[in-house]
Amino acid sequence: MGLSIFDLFKIGIGPSSSHTVGPMVAANRFLDELHKNQLFKQTHRIKADLYGSLAMTGEGHATDVAVLLGLLGEHPDRVNPDKVPEYVAFIKAHDQLKLGGVRDIPFYFDTDLQFHFGNSLPSHPNGMSLTALDAEGHTLYKNQYYSVGGGFVLNEQEASSSQSTSHQAAPIPYPFENGQDLLDHGNNSGLSIAELVLENEKYLGRSQDIPKDLMAIWQVMDECIQRGCAQTGKLPGGLDVERRASEMYKRLVNKPPEQRDDLESMDWVSLFALAVNEENAAGGRVVTAPTNGAAGVIPAVLAYYARFIPGSSDKGIQIFLATAAAIGMLYKKNASISAAEVGCQGEIGVACSMAAGALCAVFGGTNEQIENAAEIGMEHNLGLTCDPVGGLVQVPCIERNTMGAVKAINAARLALQGTGQHRVSLDNVIETMRQTGLDMQDKYKETATGGLAVNVVMC
Structure with a gap:
């Protein structure tokens, strides 16, 4: 589909569209992909790795918090900003995360979410990867995501093909590129x-x-x-x-x-x-x-x-x-x-x-x-x-x-x-x-x- 007015103007929370909204969207997409591949129920642990600018300024931009919110199943346009500190405090206190809002899994803030300072993924400076592990610690599913600005997110497949659903041809009466x-x-x-x-x-x-x-x-x-x-x-x-x-x-x-x-x-x-x-x-x-x-x-x-x-x-x-x-x-x-x-x-x-x-x-x-x-x-x-x-x-x-x-x-x-x-x-x-x-x-x-x-x- 073509770009929409509502792609440019999206309701979310601060402080950053690329470092907060985007990573939350990426985690939402990761949950969707787990469901699509029928791996959600087998997932026992999630690991998140942040690269490039998401690592360098991620803490100040609340990128770590955004990833957690996305894994909880919260969405940028619907999450209650006043509840965010409560959600994060619970995860840190109990080493537990309610995946998708429905399943409790272990989550250790200090080890399961890593900032890779000085390292970048190839397709964009705002890169991150999410990995789902089973009860034995084996990788069930992994994907990389790029927060390319304004809350837009590409997964590895989309970034590699230089396409996203936002840029594909749409049957609009007045298509324009410039x-x-x-x-x-x-x-x-x-x-x-x-x-x-x-x-x-x-x-x-x-x-x-x-x-x-x-x-x-x-x-x-x-x-x-x-x-x-x-x-x-x-x-x-x-x-x-x-x-x-x-x-x-x-x-x-x-x-x-x-x-x-x-x-x-x-x-x-x-x-x-x-x-x-x-x-x-x-x-x-x-x-x-x-x-x-x-x-x-x-x-x-x-x-x-x-x-x-x-x-x-x-x-x-x-x-x-x-x-x-x-x-x-x-x-x-x-x-x-x-x-x-x-x-x-x-x-x-x-x-x-x-x-x-x-x-x-x-x-x-x-x-x-x-x-x-x-x-x-x-x-x-x-x-x-x-x-x-x-x-x-x-x-x-x-x-x-x-x-x-x-x-x-x-x-x-x-x-x-x-x-x-x-x-x-x-x-x-x-x-x-x-x-x-x-x-x-x-x-x-x-x-x-x-x-x-x-x-x-x-x-």
């Missing part, structure tokens, strides 16, 4: 980018009520903003980062009229992004947009539209999300949305590009102006590294979302000042991002071995 295809379809049909993608969505079978499900995505985003604005205290992980959104919210709400200025809306945009990514860092419920590390950019810009733009509407919100998804699909198809593969340009950069094009669309931009806005959003994020301090999705990740959101608004407004004609195409900049990611040293790609991660003292 930005020029989208512009050509628009010119030939008279449809906007959002209308093209929404027409395709009708054929993908992912939703029985597309407008309703799009509004549900926005509701989760908006609720995340509200939670983030209410919570206080320090974020988990040992960096002792204080939540700032709550105090910032109080200051903005209580600001005297005489102190308000024309740029105050940008303070609110920064607040919205800050609130979402503090929630993400705390393991709360967020929407991958297109990843968890960049989950604050699109909600912040969409909240700006919904709260500050006269005439904003539910229809506009749906157009925003559909347009953003179309742009995200181009990066997913032709480059990467994984910071472990291409650095943070693949997360904040892509989210900024998606948000810029989407805001341009709801401001009435033409397809050409939308494409221009998306191009501007990425062009000025090229080379952005991923260097999380302590392997946590906190510093510089939280503030980086605020910068991506404000930059997206600027990109949209800049594109609207032009005709849509410009020298660098979106396809050019996507290919440049891909090449830049290939050239980037691994220490700047979510390994916490370069940049701020080694120049900021953890204490």
Whole structure:
């Protein structure tokens, strides 16, 4: 099937789509494969091995916890974040795991889940393997999985064949592989980018009520903003980062009229992004947009539209999300949305590009102006590294979302000042991002071995 809007926007928990959501999905798939091969009842023990970036920053990204949740049968979109500490504490205290939520098996946290620091599997930096053993310790079944960004997961067979179910041909009316295809379809049909993608969505079978499900995505985003604005205290992980959104919210709400200025809306945009990514860092419920590390950019810009733009509407919100998804699909198809593969340009950069094009669309931009806005959003994020301090999705990740959101608004407004004609195409900049990611040293790609991660003292 082709890529869906609901592939780009998935409900999950923090702090990372590739390091938390993806490994949970991989463990879910492993359980499904055990059932399919009629090996579930024979499984007496599970061993999990994490490689590459999943090992280097896995503890800070709660990858170990995510694997356990997946083996328990919990799913990213349904797990209760408040229950997660309780689940993990039970496993550690009793050396026991309820496989698939139905069968108790031994699980020794220190030996059955291993971080292989410095070692990578061949197909992607975010690699892991899961092994099922029988009562005698013999291997019943083993598979490798790759978390390729945004919660997308390939098993070894899919990775080896360079195919996934998401990329196989689908009978959609407006198939596209690049930005020029989208512009050509628009010119030939008279449809906007959002209308093209929404027409395709009708054929993908992912939703029985597309407008309703799009509004549900926005509701989760908006609720995340509200939670983030209410919570206080320090974020988990040992960096002792204080939540700032709550105090910032109080200051903005209580600001005297005489102190308000024309740029105050940008303070609110920064607040919205800050609130979402503090929630993400705390393991709360967020929407991958297109990843968890960049989950604050699109909600912040969409909240700006919904709260500050006269005439904003539910229809506009749906157009925003559909347009953003179309742009995200181009990066997913032709480059990467994984910071472990291409650095943070693949997360904040892509989210900024998606948000810029989407805001341009709801401001009435033409397809050409939308494409221009998306191009501007990425062009000025090229080379952005991923260097999380302590392997946590906190510093510089939280503030980086605020910068991506404000930059997206600027990109949209800049594109609207032009005709849509410009020298660098979106396809050019996507290919440049891909090449830049290939050239980037691994220490700047979510390994916490370069940049701020080694120049900021953890204490």
